[in-house]
Amino acid sequence: MKLEVIVNNGIEAIQAEALGADRLELVSAINEGGLTPSYGTIKQVLNSVSIPVQVMIRPHSYHFCYSNNDMEIICADIEQLLDLGGNRIVFGALTEDNKVDTTILEKVITIDSSLDITFHRAFDETASLTDAYRTLNNYKNVKRVLTSGGAANCDNGKEMLKKLVEMEADLNGPKIMPGSGLTPYNIKEIHDAVQADNYHFGKAVRIDNDFKYGFDKASMEQIKQIVKG
Structure with missing residues (x-):
């Protein structure tokens, strides 16, 4: 079972790896939901850890419908990541009809x-989350889907998350990775209901639940015990 956490820089990446994270999501502007980090930040993180790093590729936080101008930026950012030796991205794009x-x-x-x-x-x-999942299943490069089951958080979305995990098994499709609102206190109930094998954590593993601070060692240990048994 995989535990992924959000990081913003190399220091946090080193801390997260030391505390047992299996994979990192590297972002900037976390208060906007995460945007593409700078070249320097990407280079620093890739050179700091040995665990996989998924780099957010998102040029702005306005919406997920991208223009040709947006696509120029997106493609250039991905090429820059490839030049640094990375090939893992966090990305999503929607049409105007969602x-x-x-x-x-x-x-x-x-x-x-x-x-x-x-x-x-x-x-x-x-x-339609189920239709969207079937679409993504057509692309072998899409390895994971980060989702709260279409709800505000994973607790509210756990019935849909369970359905999506069942689809994952039936179709041998991308891994469903629950994320949003997961905490050391609700992860057991959500895992028991959903049975995913990837989970994504943000501020719940930070001191005082705040991205301004480092990782909360006790929270990480508690989550690892539940997620990893």
């Missing part, structure tokens, strides 16, 4: 066939 934008997704995938993609919580804004 479906997975397959045209944009395919354009991203053609940049490099080795790309390892986590489709982020744009997924939760799709008109």
Whole structure:
């Protein structure tokens, strides 16, 4: 079972790895839901840890419908990551009618066939989560889907999360990774209901539940005991 946590820089990445995180999501501007980090930050983190690092590729926080201008930035940022030796991204794009934008997704995938993609919580804004999942299942580069089951948090979305995990098993599709509102206090109940094997944590593993501070060792240990048995 995999435990992924959000980090903003190299110091946090080192801390997270030392505390037992299996994978990192590297972002900037976490208060805007996470945007593409700088070249220097990406380089620092990739050189600081040995665990996988998924880099957020998101040029702005306005919406997930991207223009040609946005796509120029997105493609350049991915090429920059590849130049640094990384190939793991967190990305999502939607059409104006809230479906997975397959045209944009395919354009991203053609940049490099080795790309390892986590489709982020744009997924939760799709008109039909099950249809969106079937669409993403057509792309072998999409390895994970970060989702709260279409709800404000994983607790409210756990019935849909369970359904999506069942679809994952039936289709041998991308891993469903619950994220949003997970805490050391609700993870057991949610895991018992959902039975995912990837979980994503943000501020719940920080001191005082605040990204301004470092990781809370006790919270990380508590979550590891539950998620990893």
